[in-house]
Every structure is written in C-alpha cells, then in structure tokens.
Amino acid sequence: MKFPIIVVLILLTLSTTTLSKAELDANYYDKTCPQIEDIISETVQSASKQDPKIPARILRMFFHDCFIRGCDASILLDSTDTNEAEKDGPPNLSVHSFYVIDDAKAKLEKACPHTVSCADIIAIAARDVVTLSGGPFWEVLKGRKDGRISKASDTINLPAPTLNVTQLIQSFAKRDLSIKDLVTLSGGHTLGFSHCSSFQSRIHNFSLLHDIDPTLNTNFALGLKNKCPKPNTTDPNAGQFLDSTASVFDNDYFIQILGGKGLFSSDQSLVGDSRTKWIVEAFAKDQSVFFKEFVDSMLKLGNVGVLENGEVRLNCKVVNN
Template identity: 50%
Template sequence: MAAVFALALFTLLSISSSVNALSSNYYDKTCPRLESTVTSAVKKAMKNDRTVPAALLRMHFHDCFIRVIILIISIPTPNLQHTSTHECRTSFGCDASVLLASKGKNQAEKDGPPNISLHAFYVIDNAKKAVEALCPGVVSCADILALAARDAVALSGGPTWQVPKGRKDGRISKATETRQLPFPTFNISQLQQSFSQRGLSLEDLVALSGGHTLGFAHCSSFQNRIHSFNTSLDIDPSLYPSFAASLRSVCPAHNKVKNAGANLDSTNTIFDNAYYKLLLQKKSIFSSDQALLTSPTTKSLVSKFASSQKEFNDAFVKSMIKMSSITGGGSEIRLDCKFVR
C-alpha cells in the first residue's frame, strides 16, 4: 500500500510539475532573438492579409482546447485507514497538434470539421523557419504559436503580455478530437462545462469570448439563429430585428455563396471591446455569444467589459496566460511544424 501511495503521489507531482514548467525567460540564453523574429513574421503577414490576427488567435485557442485528460487517483493515507481521492485535470492542449498535417489514414485536427476554416498556417511555418535559422532545434512550434497569437492581439491594437514558454510539441493529432471544441451553438451550461474541464472559470469564458472582436463568421456558424430558429419562430428573438435582417440578407436560407458570412463585430480588425457593446445591443453573431447574457455572473462581466476597455484588456491577458499554460502532453521539438520528428 505504501508503494501505491508513493506512486500516486509521484504521479500527482509529475502532472503538477509539467503544467508549471513554463517560464517567460525560458529562451533568454538559448534563443534571445526569438520573440522579435516571430513578431516580424506576423507583421509581414498582416501587411498582405488583414485576417491574419483573427486566424492566429483562433488557431491558438483551437490548439489549446484539445485532448483533455481527467485523472482520478485514490491515494491511501500513510496509516492505510482512509483513502483520499484526488481528481487531477490536465490537458495536452497547447502542444501545436493543430499544426500537424494528416498522414495516411490518420486525419489530423486541422482537417476536423470545426477547423476546416482555419488558415494562416504559413505564418507559423515562416516564423519557425526563421527561428530555426537562428536557433536550430531549440524552440517548439507550440511556443511559436503562443507568441504569434500574442502578437496578433498586440499588433491589432490590443494589450501585450509576457508569454510563458517551454512547451513541447505533441505527436498526436486526430480530427475526431475536434469534437471537444466548444461550438458556436452552445448554451451557457455547455460553455461552462467545456471551460471548467480545462480549469477555466466563468470570467475566463467571458474574457476569452472577447477574442470575437477580431474576425469573420461563415453563415453556417449562425444559420441556426436566422432561419428555422424553432418550431414557432424563424428568427432568434434575442437578435435585434434590423440586425437579424442584415444577417439574413447575406445568408439566405439556401445560401450557395461559399464564403458568405458576417464580421464578428463592427471593428473586426481592431482589438477593442466593441464585441461586448454589440452583445448588449442584441447584435451578437453566435448563440454562444448570446448565451453570456443568460447567466447573472456572465452578464455582469459582459457589462463590465463593455464599459471599460482596460478591464477587458486586463482580464483577457490573465485568461490568455492561463489558457496557454494548459500543457503537459508534448514530448519533442519539431523541426517542421507540420510533421512529427
């Protein structure tokens, strides 16, 4: 029994240490020009494509939310008279698995239904190539993606922050696991469960939802709100009527335009708090956005962020650091982000 106790305790400590191993100065000696090199790659891409920031932020989010592992360990106490049960939640999330290419019969995450519209992978590839020229075999693709997501926000007028680094790249990427991602049709209970499974709070949920201040949504992701909403209503009554009409005009019931859709907010290339202001005006895009107004706690946070850009920025930075620190499953430093070594 003592051996079981020791083994279980070692397992707990191992999980804890793997999650807490990140450091903002991880590459200070081994690759001191890392951050400026990644920033240059993001800047260059943004000059030619204004959608790059939203793409990189979404890519990082989708990477971090995959492969949740829940480990329950029963540990006998030293006197063996009682058993202590510990539930450990960790994730192999931020391990650059979203960057891996499909191979043979294995469909990778990037080819899963929620990720088909992900793009700008070339930005990470270009950054990786430049970093490899400076520091061969030192920096993980997962760290480059985390840095690029930070730069995407900062270069769009949002806040900047020190990114904890030291992630390793994962070797497993399965399209089937993209079902773990929160869907745009989720209600508040489903959202809360999805985030809590990853150790993220309701404040994290509302703050990270603010990432919808950047980007564009295809019709398929909000069709449920503007056509055949339920058996008695065609349109979601929580949508402002004229706004719903504008969405229906670009996304008719039998839309055949491949890339039709709508901007996620009125300033979709600028990182600001317009998303929350529009949400309170009944001008949100996704059902999951509207869901934030159905709980007193999340509605209060929406109001706070709508009234203060600083409050939003501070909360977003805190939640991004928290989310991007969900690690533990990576085991290598890829030389090419598309392929395992």
C-alpha cells in the same frame, strides 16, 4: 464612465494564473534563442500586411490548439495515410494561415536550430496579433514542448457556436478555466469574420414559433438575412464580421452582444445568464478591465496541458523521426 471599483476587484480576485507541472518561464529562450520574439513578430507583421485576416486566424488557431490536447501544437500536424489530424477535423477546416507559423519556424531553425517549439511559436504569435490589432501586450511564458498525437476525432470537444452558457461553462471547466475565463476569452471574437453557415440556423426557420432567433436585435437579424438569404444556397464567401470593429482588438464585442447583436448563439447566451452577464457588462463599460482580464486568461489558457515530455519539432507539420 468607469465601472465601480468593487466589480474590478471581484474580477481580479477571480483571476488566478497557475502554472502546470511543466513550469514555463518568460525568459526561457534568453540564452538559447534571444532573437525569438523579433523573428516571430516580424513574420506576423509581414503576413498581416499582406492579409488582414491573419490576426483573427492566428488567435483562433491558438484557442483551437490549446482546447484539444493542450498547447502542444497538435493542430499544426498534417494528416497521414494512417491518421486524420486535428486540422482536418470539421471545426478546424476553417482555421487557416498555418503557413505563418511554418515561416516563423523555418527562420528560427536557421537562427537557433532544434531549439524553439512550434507550441511556443503559436503562443507568441497569438500575443503578437492581439497587440498588433490594438490590444494589450504581455510577456508570454515559454518552454512548451510539441506533442506527437493529433486526431481529427478529438475536435468534437471544441466548444461549438451553438452551445448555451451551462455547456460552455462545463467545456471550459474541463480545461481548468473559470466562468470569468469563458467570458474573457469569448472576447477574442472581437477579431474576425464568420461565414453564413455558422449562424444560418438563427435567421431561418429558428423554431416552430419564430423564423428568427428572438434574442437577436431585429434590424441586425434582417441585415444578416439580406447577406445570407437562403439556407444552404448562399455564396460560400458571404457572412458577417464578428463585431463592428472586426480588425481592432477592443471591447466592442461585449457592447454588441448587450445590444442583441451577437453573431453566434453561444455569444448571445452570455447576456442571458446571470453567471456571465455581469462580467459582459463590466467589460462593455471599461475596456481597460477587459484588457487586464484578457491577459490573465490568455496566460491561463497557455498553460493548459503543457507537456513535460514532448519534443521540439524540426518541422511543425510532422513529428520528428
């Protein structure tokens, strides 16, 4: 059943993509590096065939990069003797597969030396993993520059899986992202896996009155307890997929949280607040609406904090001399 057209129109009215001062362009590399899309796509596809976790990891990498200092590839910089970088901040210790971006960069340096920014590679790779997983395709706007600052202490500003809707709205608003963007981008959790440590508090000693978070579906919660039987003593590799089709980019995430099967409390909170629940319901009923909105929100996220005066790193791990 399609969702009423009035809701679709409301969603689209809420979806306005604005460019930052450093204006981006889908055709930015047409003359200087026309091979860019093919090289990145080939690298991402090859890596994903070897490791099915790649799509979720790359998409998460894009989110975590843009949410700190904007989309400037600061998440790719290695720590030094005098600075602990973002990738070593607690929320980013579980962000992996940086080598995929490094591989693409190495190939692009051979094909188009000193031309393509690491920030643009992440943005294109994020689009590619969504499309590769069955999600929508869009033209990525390009022309980002790479930043020279990366601090692990800044990762405290990433939205945690324990936040409620009001806290999430505030976090997204700081990046000029709307409530619609919050719900839409949360749909990125349709890909991926979480270790027990990220949701243990919901299934063990949740409160004085409840051992299990009462917003969780009972059977789902019991299944999680079987996988994660004891807090802090669980197999470090144990966990749960984020939705029932975790390798496919679809709208199942929204269907699951409507059924009380959101893995993180931040996910489940979206159906307990009138400001967000109606959007969740719209996406659960019509995947095409979710896809259209996801493209718009990804374009908006990709414009957060775009640098006017950055650099094009020669190696994504280190700043240029």
